[in-house]
Amino acid sequence: MAANTMTAKGALVGGLWTEVPVLRLILGMCPTLAVTAAVKPALTMGLSVLFVLICSNIVVSLMRDLLKPHLRILMFTLTIATFVTIADLFLRAFTPQMSEVLGPYVPLIIVNCIIIARAESCASKNGIFVSAVDAISMGIGFTIVLCILASIRELLATGTIFDIPIMWKSFVPWAAMRLPVGAFITLGLMLGFVNLLTAKKS
Amino acid sequence: MLKIIKEYMEKSWLLIVSAFVFGLLLALTNTAWSGKIEQNKIDKLNGLMGSLITDANKFELAIKDAEIDLGKGKIARSDIYEATASDGNTAGFCFRAEGTGFADKIELVIAVDAAFDKIIGYSVLASNETPGFGDQITGDYFRKQFMGAPVGTLNLLKKGDNTKVDNDIIAISGATVSSTAVVNIFNNYLEQMKKQVAEKGLIK
Numbered sequence: 001m002a003a004n005t006m007t008a009k010g011a012l013v014g015g016l017w018t019e020v021p022v023l024r025l026i027l028g029m030c031p032t033l034a035v036t037a038a039v040k041p042a043l044t045m046g047l048s049v050l051f052v053l054i055c056s057n058i059v060v061s062l063m064r065d066l067l068k069p070h071l072r073i074l075m076f077t078l079t080i081a082t083f084v085t086i087a088d089l090f091l092r093a094f095t096p097q098m099s100e101v102l103g104p105y106v107p108l109i110i111v112n113c114i115i116i117a118r119a120e121s122c123a124s125k126n127g128i129f130v131s132a133v134d135a136i137s138m139g140i141g142f143t144i145v146l147c148i149l150a151s152i153r154e155l156l157a158t159g160t161i162f163d164i165p166i167m168w169k170s171f172v173p174w175a176a177m178r179l180p181v182g183a184f185i186t187l188g189l190m191l192g193f194v195n196l197l198t199a200k201k202s
Numbered sequence: 203m204l205k206i207i208k209e210y211m212e213k214s215w216l217l218i219v220s221a222f223v224f225g226l227l228l229a230l231t232n233t234a235w236s237g238k239i240e241q242n243k244i245d246k247l248n249g250l251m252g253s254l255i256t257d258a259n260k261f262e263l264a265i266k267d268a269e270i271d272l273g274k275g276k277i278a279r280s281d282i283y284e285a286t287a288s289d290g291n292t293a294g295f296c297f298r299a300e301g302t303g304f305a306d307k308i309e310l311v312i313a314v315d316a317a318f319d320k321i322i323g324y325s326v327l328a329s330n331e332t333p334g335f336g337d338q339i340t341g342d343y344f345r346k347q348f349m350g351a352p353v354g355t356l357n358l359l360k361k362g363d364n365t366k367v368d369n370d371i372i373a374i375s376g377a378t379v380s381s382t383a384v385v386n387i388f389n390n391y392l393e394q395m396k397k398q399v400a401e402k403g404l405i406k
Contacts, residue, residue, distance in 0.1 A: 063220075066216050067216070071213075074217060075216065075220060078220055079224070082224040082228060090235070092242070093235040093238040093239050093242070094238070096239075096242040096246065175334045178334055179333060
């Protein structure tokens with residue numbers, strides 16, 4: 001059995017600040033760039049990743065003593081794929097319009113680096129409680145970043161947030177913010193801002 | 203031999219057990235929600251068909267799995283629905299049609315009149331075309347050109363009068379591939395669908 005390497009407090013702070021997946025570890029770029037044109041799909045994607053992270057971290061933590069080195073990645077993928085399929089079926093059954101908006105990006109959570117990384121670096125080495133805290137903090141950290149990014153893009157692209165008009169009447173929408181270029185520019189500025197904050201503190 | 207089997211089982215029992223448990227979990231989840239997922243698809247199709255043929259009060263399956271030859275050995279299958287108006291007369295026909303767009307497959311619901319002579323219109327069932335450009339296939343500028351156009355070969359032009367209803371469709375500026383894809387879908391499906399509806403005796 002691998003030695004415990006994390007505390008619950010460390011896991012909580014890690015996911016929400018020191019190791020925020022998108023801004024600090026630069027993981028999960030694919031959904032970050034693809035589904036943040038509006039807040040609703042970004043929030044749905046964030047919650048889907050949160051669900052899969054919690055379930056997969058708990059299951060991997062439960063089976064950590066049984067994991068053989070040659071089966072490790074295979075077991076992670078099998079576990080993650082199961083919960084991603086459940087999340088996908090849930091969206092198709094209860095929020096079909098959102099499922100269509102997200103398109104292939106929900107099934108693609110199977111290969112999301114954040115989830116595989118947490119299974120490998122945390123859940124396979126720690127108990128259920130620490131693994132669950134790690135999953136919750138990482139999932140919430142990821143969701144918050146996605147929502148902030150999507151809020152900026154939606155506001156500038158359409159003048160709305162959650163489809164509610166926010167900007168003044170004469171505001172001219174920036175169509176480019178709906179396109180991938182808008183995602184790259186906004187994410188780049190957010191990364192720069194966080195790096196600036198970190199640099200000042202250190 | 204037994205030794206090999208024993209070694210194999212020792213190394214992989216966790217994977218086999220997990221695959222069985224996860225498979226069972228997925229089967230149960232799918233059983234619980236598949237009815238709702240199917241109903242959502244039917245509701246969406248009915249909603250789109252209803253928005254295209256507004257005077258219809260019911261849609262019935264007229265031809266199941268009508269075959270469409272897309273060329274190069276590709277065959278597509280699509281159901282044809284007959285729309286019935288409140289007076290009992292046929293209000294038109296609807297069917298799903300698909301083709302390759304700029305980014306991904308484009309799926310349309312196409313409606314034609316009771317004589318299969320004129321296009322009533324189309325709605326986009328699924329599309330991942332570029333936001334701001336190709337996704338304008340869902341917009342009025344492009345869609346209205348098809349409303350009332352004759353069933354036959356449609357031509358895509360880069361410039362022209364988009365308010366004139368005829369076989370000429372004016373492309374969306376900056377989205378020629380998506381515009382071509384929609385016109386190709388119509389050209390692939392319309393006449394072949396009409397032929398099969400006529401063979402069934404549903405049109406005179």
